[in-house]
Amino acid sequence: MTSGTGSDDGLAEGLIDLAHHVLHLFADVGRAHRLSQQQVELICAVIVRDSIGMSELGRILHVEKSGLSNLVDRLEQRGLVTRYSDPADRRATRITLTGEGTTTAMTIYNDVTSRVRGLIAGIPQNQRRSTLSAVRAMTGDAPAGR
Amino acid sequence: MTSGTGSDDGLAEGLIDLAHHVLHLFADVGRAHRLSQQQVELICAVIVRDSIGMSELGRILHVEKSGLSNLVDRLEQRGLVTRYSDPADRRATRITLTGEGTTTAMTIYNDVTSRVRGLIAGIPQNQRRSTLSAVRAMTGDAPAGR
DNA sequence: TATTGTTATACTCTATAACTATA
DNA sequence: TATAGTTATAGAGTATAACAATA
Numbered sequence: 213m214t215s216g217t218g219s220d221d222g223l224a225e226g227l228i229d230l231a232h233h234v235l236h237l238f239a240d241v242g243r244a245h246r247l248s249q250q251q252v253e254l255i256c257a258v259i260v261r262d263s264i265g266m267s268e269l270g271r272i273l274h275v276e277k278s279g280l281s282n283l284v285d286r287l288e289q290r291g292l293v294t295r296y297s298d299p300a301d302r303r304a305t306r307i308t309l310t311g312e313g314t315t316t317a318m319t320i321y322n323d324v325t326s327r328v329r330g331l332i333a334g335i336p337q338n339q340r341r342s343t344l345s346a347v348r349a350m351t352g353d354a355p356a357g358r
Numbered sequence: 359m360t361s362g363t364g365s366d367d368g369l370a371e372g373l374i375d376l377a378h379h380v381l382h383l384f385a386d387v388g389r390a391h392r393l394s395q396q397q398v399e400l401i402c403a404v405i406v407r408d409s410i411g412m413s414e415l416g417r418i419l420h421v422e423k424s425g426l427s428n429l430v431d432r433l434e435q436r437g438l439v440t441r442y443s444d445p446a447d448r449r450a451t452r453i454t455l456t457g458e459g460t461t462t463a464m465t466i467y468n469d470v471t472s473r474v475r476g477l478i479a480g481i482p483q484n485q486r487r488s489t490l491s492a493v494r495a496m497t498g499d500a501p502a503g504r
Numbered sequence: 505t506a507t508t509g510t511t512a513t514a515c516t517c518t519a520t521a522a523c524t525a526t527a
Numbered sequence: 528t529a530t531a532g533t534t535a536t537a538g539a540g541t542a543t544a545a546c547a548a549t550a
Contacts (some may be wrong), residue, residue, distance in 0.1 A: 223486060224474040226493040227380055233497050234377035236420060239518095248518085248539060266509065274382055279541055281510055286539075303508040303549045328370040334495035339488055340369060346489040347372040349480035351379050385541095394516060394541080412532065425518055427533055432516075449526045449531040 227350075233331065241323045245316060250275070250283055252320055255309070258293065259317040263308045265298065292316060373496075379477065387469045391462060396421070396429055398466055401455070404439065405463040409454045411444065438462060 239249040257272050270280045287293045292313035298304035388398040403418050416426045433439045438459035444450035
C-alpha cells in the first residue's frame, strides 16, 4: 500500500483509493437529502428498474435480507418507498418509489451520475474504451459487456 | 445505471461495481478474523507506516475524529493496537500495532494485497500502465504519481 | 423441506456537539 | 483563539439466529 513499492507500480493503492472516491460520492450526494450512502444506493437501484424484488435488491447492494428489511423500513417510514406483495409469489415482496420518492430519486440519481461522469472526464477520450475493458476484467464481466 | 444507455457506454456502472468489489474485499478478508471493513482498513494503514497520528489516519480512512476515536478504542480493547502520546506535540496521539496486532495485520495485509492483485491479474499486462494513469486521473492524482 | 421476509439482539459505524488539554 | 482528541448521544449499518408464511 505504500506508493510504488509493489510489483504493480501503485495500481493496487490506486484502485483502493478510487473505490473510496466512488462510494464517498454516494455518501456526499445523500448528505444534502439526509440520506446515507446505502439509502442512496437503494434508491438508485430502484429508480432504474421502476420496481424490484427484495432478493434481487439484496444481491445488488450486497446486504443480508435482515439488513435490507431494516433499510427498507427506514425509507418506507420516510415515505420514499412502498412495499407490495408479489402477485406471482406470495412469499415475495417488491419495492417501488412513492411520488415523493421518485422526485428525490431523480435529483439524487442525476447528481450521482453527473459526479461519476466528472470522474470519468479526467480520462482522455481515447483511453476510455480500454479503461472500461480493464474495469470489466476486474469485476469479472465479460469484455463484451453484460 | 442501466447498461449501455449512457454516453459513457457503461463506464460509470462499471466503476461503481468495481468500487463495491474492492471495498467488499476488505470486508471479506476481515470476516475471517472477526474484523470489520473499517478495522481492516485501519490496520492496513498502520502496518505500512509502522506508526501513524490520529489526524493523518482520519484523513486516510475518511472518518471523523470522534468516529476514529471509537474505532481505535475497539481495536485497543482487542489488544491489536496501542495509543501513545506524541512527544513533539502533547495534544497529539499516535497509534502502533501490538505484537499480536502485527501478526494479525501481516496476515490480513497479505490477504488484501493478494486479492487486489487477483483483480489486477484480469487486466492484460500491456493495459496496466494505461489503467493506472486512468485511475490516477479519476482520483485527481498527478499522472507522474504522488 | 426449502425459500422469502420479518423480528430480535448485539455490536459497529457515522454525525453532531460539547468538552479537556495543549498550542 | 485554534487544534487534537475524547466523550456522549442518537441514528444507521451488519451479522446471526429464530420465526411465520408460502412454495
